[in-house]
Amino acid sequence: MTNAPAKYPQMPLSYETAEQIAAGALGDPFAVLGPHESGGDIWVTTYDPGAVAMSALMNGDEHPLDAFEGVAGVFCGKVPHKSPYLLRGRNAAGETWENEDPYRFGPVIGEMDEYLLAEGTHQRIWQVLGAHVMEHEGVEGTHFAVWAPNAKRVSVVCDFNAWDGRRNPMRLRGQTGVWEIFLPGVGEGAVYKYEIIGAQGQLMAQKADPVGFGAQHPPETASMVRDISGYGWDDGKWMTSREAANAHDAPISVYEVHLGSWKRVTDDGNRPLSYKEAAVELVDYAKEMGFTHIEFLPVSEFPFDGSWGYQPIGLFAPTVRHGPPHEFRDLIDAAHQAGIGVILDWVPGHFPTDVHGLAQFDGTALYEHADPREGFHQDWNTLIYNYGRIEVANFLISNALYWLEEYHIDGLRVDAVASMLYRDYSREEGQWIPNKDGGRENYEAIAMLQRTNSICYAEVPGIMTAAEESTSFPGVSKPVDSGGLGFGFKWNMGWMNDTLDYISREPVHRKHHHHQMTFGIHYAFSENFILPISHDEVVHGKGSMIAKMPGLEGEKFANLRAYYGFMWGHPGKKLLFMGNEIAQWSEWNNNDQVDWKATEYHTHAGVQRLVKDLNHLYRETPALYAKDCEPGGFEWLEANDMDHSVYAWIRRGGPEDPEVVVICNFTPMERSAYRVGFPTPGTWREALNTDAGIYGGEGRGNLGSIQTEEKDWHGQDHSAALTIPPLSTIIFVRDDA
The missing domain is CATH 3.20.20.80 (Glycosidases)
Known part of the structure; x- marks a missing residue:
């Protein structure tokens, strides 16, 4: 690659690209970061602004990576082959750490998911987008994916990378508008957001995950990695x-x-x-x-x-x-x-x-x-x-x-x-x-x-x-x-x-x-x-x-x-x-x-x-619910007695279900000997009376039941003279016993 430092003429990295890495301005980070073949050699490029030295650990051997002269935090060096490796970093205080390189891992989202996401017909986007704790290519971590089709760059920011959007920019998946990355070592409980460079190149306020499965407790606003798999239902x-x-x-x-x-x-x-x-x-x-x-x-x-x-x-x-x-x-x-x-x-x-x-x-x-x-x-x-x-x-x-x-x-x-x-x-x-x-x-x-x-x-x-x-x-x-x-x-x-x-x-x-x-x-x-x-x-x-x-x-x-x-x-x-x-x-x-x-x-x-x-x-009582949505389950007995503010109606269920008569008195006056039609003869049980003493009422009513008479009323062949307490509703159920 042209414009490599004179000290490293074979390094497949230009000053311009190195500066883009350090600025977090790469549109396609996976094309540069991680392992790549160039000139018959395998080169590893990484970015860590907190490191002064970096090496790749591969099969027990340590392979130093060269610091890119003039661009702090960018490292690039040859390794013998494309085997899995760890990155070992050292800061100016002499502290060291080891971690997997996210840019050595391939994509997680499959072709069918990619197709459905692009088409806008993926019925279960939560299985693809969001943050999923998983094992990928033999390593435990979390896969992040988010839809941001007009973004110039999207990064996961979290404690893992010091909330620095330059550290973990994501891979754009074709025409889907979806960005993804697998972050090794990140798991349940990790707090994260997305840092986005917008369509006009502007740095956006950090965003919570639209398909995140967990979040911090408000007023904190970050998303939280939650493993929602594996629940043992007993229902x-x-x-x-x-x-x-x-x-x-x-x-x-x-x-x-x-x-x-x-x-x-x-x-x-x-x-x-x-x-x-x-x-x-x-x-x-x-x-x-x-x-x-x-x-x-x-x-x-x-x-x-x-x-x-x-x-x-x-x-x-x-x-x-x-x-x-x-x-x-x-x-x-x-x-x-x-x-x-x-x-x-x-x-x-x-x-x-x-x-x-x-x-x-x-x-x-x-x-x-x-x-x-x-x-x-x-x-x-x-x-x-x-x-x-x-x-x-x-x-x-x-x-x-x-x-x-x-x-x-x-x-x-x-x-x-x-x-x-x-x-x-x-x-x-x-x-x-x-x-x-x-x-x-x-x-x-x-x-x-x-x-x-x-x-x-x-x-x-x-x-x-x-x-x-x-x-x-x-x-x-x-x-x-x-x-x-x-x-x-x-x-x-x-x-x-x-x-x-x-x-x-x-x-x-x-x-x-x-x-x-x-x-x-x-x-x-x-x-x-x-x-x-x-x-x-x-x-x-x-x-x-x-x-x-x-x-x-x-x-x-x-x-x-x-x-x-x-x-x-x-x-x-x-x-x-x-x-x-x-x-x-x-x-x-x-x-x-x-x-x-x-x-x-x-x-x-x-x-x-x-x-x-x-x-x-x-x-x-099926008559009270079975035909809630059907006109055949309801019949007015009294709908027009406005002078007494009394209402009465029949509720019906199936052919074998006992009928119900509901009567309301919305005045503070007792209605004595108030005649109401009943659809069938016999004994009708006072199944509920809102004036009952156990409800805080005065206990007035019909002593638990009524017996109908063969007297036409309210369009029915049988009726009964009732006591309807003040401000009350009584529900009668046909007693077939």
Whole structure:
């Protein structure tokens, strides 16, 4: 090579190249560093700015490498052959060290992976990208790979190389835009980032790994090498049967949990529970309470506690706030062994602007849109994924599949779907760009959601997906091949808004808003609905559920109990946020725990007992769940008695399932001898009465059962005159005994 130092005329290294090495400016470091043949000889070139001397150890022999005169840290010298070798360095203080040379190892990514990555159709990118502890060419270490197609140079920086981006620049793999390197000796627990020289030659802020499996504890921002292989699952029984537990005709009652504030360890700095602690305490509680599923607010690593996880940075990393990945698996495994499904909130709708995240990842708008009219959420100060870029869509779809496969997650609840579906979401005229047809629908986001659902349902049998979608977008829970988005379920935000508005009113005014409680039935079967009383309803000044209720304290509790009875008797799966089941007075605070001390009081413990009994009755009574998504499972008996604020309806399951009659009285007046039609004659058991003494009520009702009379009422051939306590819901089940 020309321009070699005069002292070393045969050295295959020019001053220009040596200076590029020392400056970290090599676009193709593997073409220069490591072993290479030149002039019939094998030469080893390496860079270590902390060394004053360097040699190659090969088969017990030491072969000195020459320091490149005038360029500190660059060494090059001949070795007898291309056998594996170690590098031995010495610094100015006389200290020595030995390590493998990363540049003597060949690529790890195979041709098929390379092809699929380039095409943007690699469904399991986490198996290729990220940091993988492995043995490569007989040596233990970690393989790093990251997508940065517009970068001039990408390096792994970590403790191993003193966070110096000149030390370990990566190899670019063809047209994939993926950079990779195998770093020998780096293993579990190593902390790292990527240093990137951007498209315009600018040095970027160091970036966390988009496909990293672990991270430092916030506010620290580096990724952490985590070996996620080799977990011994013990949930085989659940996994083979969960399809039935997630089906439309299954009883689904979800306990929504923010793990950081469900329960705190007060004698240990008020810290949140670890995953392993939650595997016992939370799982036992959810099972005792009769919930069928636990839904976690996002657990993907996030920098800001106040975002509750809804502004994630590490989509492939369970937050380290509660422990490492295997311990998160312990929590899932424990839930499954208890017969409880686990749903994760998943956030493909936006991501934060933190400099260590995805924003301007390789110096360009790589994951986001360049135009803020498409790529920036004004409400949340966050960025929007470019769903139309195949690699970005593939990144998100693969992430969904990752949680389902690697962590045995049973379902994904997709946050803020409405913000994805509409280009003008929360934007004024001139602040958004229409689609190709001039409309507001985001075709690219729609296609990404459809593809996500299609792939997840096909690849992982038995799972469920649910959309938090607050508009009337058609077909959210209809199959993709029928033109729908392909979700299994949709949160019924309209039902939630209408019924909460009604129940928060003074009873004297309710007759003027009577049909807020009936309107939901008009569209109850247009989607597969979940009825959500979520975290969003008890935060940011909205008050707790008990605080929303009108009246004096006793009336507040009666109202809440009646409302929960109404909810569990209404068509639709159920979801209740933590703390709502004990009627805590304070609204949710993510920095503290649920007010468990409230359960020392009879009224709070009564609401907790009611939710438990509602769950168990619901699960044991097919008429209350089997046709949640079918109009044949519901019939009004009384929908128009606004003067008395009374509602009554029938719930039905299969032909052999006992029918259920649900009756609500939303006034503080007892309704005596109130006649209600019943679909069949005989004895009907008062299976649940929210005014029962064990729930904190007055114990008024029908002495446990009623006997129908052959008297037409409410379109039925039989009826009974009932006592309906004030502010109560009664659930009758046909007694076939």
